[in-house]
Amino acid sequence: MAGSAGGALASAVSLSGGVGMIGCLFSLDDVRKELNIAAKNFKASSNPSISSSRTLPLGVGFLTFVLNLKDVLPVVEEFKPAIVWLFAAKELDDYKVWAAEIRKASPESNIWIQVGNVSAAVHIARTASPDVLCLQGADAGGHGFEKGCGIISLLPESADALVKEGLGQIPLVAAGGIVDGRGVAAALALGAQGVVMGTRFLASEQITIHPAYQSAVLEASDGGQVTKRSKLFDELRGPNMWPAAYDGRSLVVQSYKDHLGGMSIEEIQKLHNEAVKEDDNGFKPGLKGRAAIWAGTGVGMVKEVESARDIVEGVRRDAMEILGRVLKI
Ligand SMILES: Cc1cc2nc3c(=O)[nH]c(=O)nc-3n(C[C@H](O)[C@H](O)[C@H](O)COP(=O)(O)O)c2cc1C
Incomplete structure (x- = not known):
């Protein structure tokens, strides 16, 4: 989340078993600064899968209309983030170029692209071959597609369209209005393999907002x-x-x-x-x-400030409890 989800929040989420994301920043010096904060936290971790990871176990977001690809590549090459998150391209075909160059700079990094409608999801899947597509419903906080819809119809329709085009192997994650275990359980029921939460983390101890x-x-x-x-x-x-x-x-x-x-x-x-x-x-x-x-x-539904760990663990626990209860019916 631009300017508010930095290295402290991203590393705290990853150290709690989620995947933390550094939101898009407008200066690459700031991106390096936040990546270094996270790297330091990971180095101090006693979790061997974190401290020995071949990639920096977090995601770093770039709004492609804001930054120049040639400036981004050295940062990606140096830090090797597990995920490079792309959003807000001027043209959908820009993702193809970004994805190809990022893969050359850091083959270990996965590319996640966020998108807000069915036809764009299919186009991006076909042209940029993302490792994961994030379907962002219109309930999402911050920026998104002006012409969009709620995740409850966006995700399954996109999934069907991707299967029809032979692109059904791309994992989908859901975003938009998901703030607790109930939302996660619903997203998983829709066919998502994970969720992206922004608004909930505005009430985390590690967020940097006024x-x-x-x-x-x-x-x-x-x-x-x-x-x-x-x-x-x-x-x-x-x-x-x-x-x-x-x-x-x-x-x-x-x-x-x-x-x-x-x-x-x-x-x-x-x-x-x-x-x-x-x-x-x-x-x-x-x-x-x-x-x-x-x-x-x-x-x-966001009523108290909690640590990133409490949010990640609480949401996961609630989602599993709900799914267990529903499956028993
Ligand atoms: C304060 C804020 C800043 C955001 N900044 C970014 C950003 O920098 N890049 C991006 O791709 N999405 C950004 N988003 C959108 C998120 O990626 C995500 O789609 C959204 O937070 C999900 O919906 P939710 O806020 O209801 O959880 C932002 C969202 C919020 C609330």
Whole structure:
């Protein structure tokens, strides 16, 4: 998760039996810094499968429209992350080029690509041959496909389409609105082999977000009402840099309410850019802040800050208990 899931969180998740991800950063110096934090934590681990791993046992994310591939390759080659996570290409065919070059730089790394609709999933599977496809449903926090749908229909339809095209061997993981064991059990029932959780980790001890951002996440309830997908959130700082196919889900902050009320984008930007200079960085409780607070519809179920270990282990335990109960019926 861009700028908030760094090496400390990613390594804590991996050391708890999940796969931690470093979210996309805009500078490769920052990516190196976070990878080094994680590498140090792994080195100190007494778990032999972690300390002797041939790859750095985490994922590192790149938004391909933000970074230059030639700058990314030396970092991938040096750190050999277990997973290179790609998202938000300007053109779907960009993934083919990225995947081929990353495989040359670090053949040991797996390539995971996140995608939000069926036809894009099939196209990417055919052209870029990812090791894993992450199907991201429209409930997800942060950025995603503007034209998408919930994971409950996205995952099985994508799976069917991939099988039909002879691409059914690619493992699928599910993202979007999954915050607890119930969501994981549902995703596995849909055919996913794993899940990706973002919003839940906004309430982890290792996340690096402003305390006011975290407070807003904890107090939010009724995700369908307090979050919204909109391109407006990408226009708050200035012109929207994202490729046209994407929008993002944020809490319904004051900027969005003003937008609905007819305030001009220039005035919204002016108020936003003043607010972000304040001590709370524009993140106010009660949906009164002006900065975007990226979060998924599952935000209403995220009620306390826990360690990454407690989250990973608790979610896994609950999912297994639920699946065991359901299978007994
Ligand atoms: C605060 C935040 C930042 C995110 N940043 C990224 C990112 O840098 N790269 C990316 O591929 N996805 C990003 N995402 C989306 C996640 O990859 C994932 O699809 C999403 O968190 C899953 O839905 P959930 O938030 O409901 O768990 C972000 C999500 C959130 C909430």
